[in-house]
Amino acid sequence: MKLNHYLHSQLAITFFPIFLGLYFITSIVFLVRIASLTSVITMDFIELFTLYSYVIPQIIFYTMPISFFLSMVITLAKLSSEYELTVITSFGLNPVKILKIFLPITFLVSLLLLVVSLGLIPKTKFLSNQFLDLKKKEANFNIKASEFGQKFGDWLIYISDKNDKVYKDVKLFKTENNKDQFIVSKTAILDNDKGNLSFRLIDGKTFIFDNEEFNQIDYESMYINETINNKSAMFDFQNSFDYWILVLSHDMNFDEFASYVLSSIFPLISLFLIITFGYFNPRYEKNRAVFYSLLAVVSYYVLIKIIGDKILLHAIYIIPIIWIGGTYLLYSRTIQKEY
Structure with a gap:
């Protein structure tokens, strides 16, 4: 139990700086996009903050999987470089047992990401579109006094x-x-x-x-x-479950649905990679965990883009099988032999 607590505390120490850093950078990107809308519509600070609150689930979704995966790898790599994993392994905890310690929290993170991506993001996108549609309508009534050539519809x-x-x-x-x-x-x-x-x-x-x-x-x-095109009126949005049932039954957004699911489960299906990159002997090997991790992240998302756009919903089970099989093969030929 003390070991579990220690490993989780080390993970937290690594995770929060990485997550908050990526969250801050991604927030700036979204804030710039939101600010660019002020050239078309007029918004006060409260309305800008409201619009930003609608993109928070997207920011979490884009930053959380990468942050958690990197922090897991860096945590194990740090313990390896300080010979702590060597000591832990000498007491009979092989890499698979270490993996089992991190499995519950990794499962919860992936579950949270599924709720955010499939539950919150469709709702907040609908609210955001509804908000922007209303502001654009109001902009059409922004008529100035004593000026010719203005139009209302x-x-x-x-x-x-x-x-x-x-x-x-x-x-x-x-x-x-x-x-x-x-x-x-x-x-x-x-x-x-x-x-x-x-x-x-x-x-x-x-x-x-x-x-x-x-x-x-x-x-x-x-x-x-005056009728103005309203994107949010395309669907009578009730809840996220009904939304996905509706769009999937109309053969729409297959690639988006698959991308949400695959990105959410990325930390869970990458546990063998975490062990593979995190374990090393500092006497004989250099710490290349961050480089390998970034390479794995890029490879996974490229895989989603290339294969997911072609096979759509089939990617939800095909890509995890390929990824888990490939990462286990890599693990079995490297770390499993030594530990």
């Missing part, structure tokens, strides 16, 4: 003044089906009904005319709605 619009979402002396014009339509209103109010935006015109007149006739309509209240 198909309408040319001119206003004399505005106060927040209340517009004064509104004039709208468009041509449709060889008929000109002209609308004037003393006041217009921007309505937001659960994300559905519309213009409510109050106390005005509508003129419709062509070469043959002229019509006038007086109104007390009139609504103009």
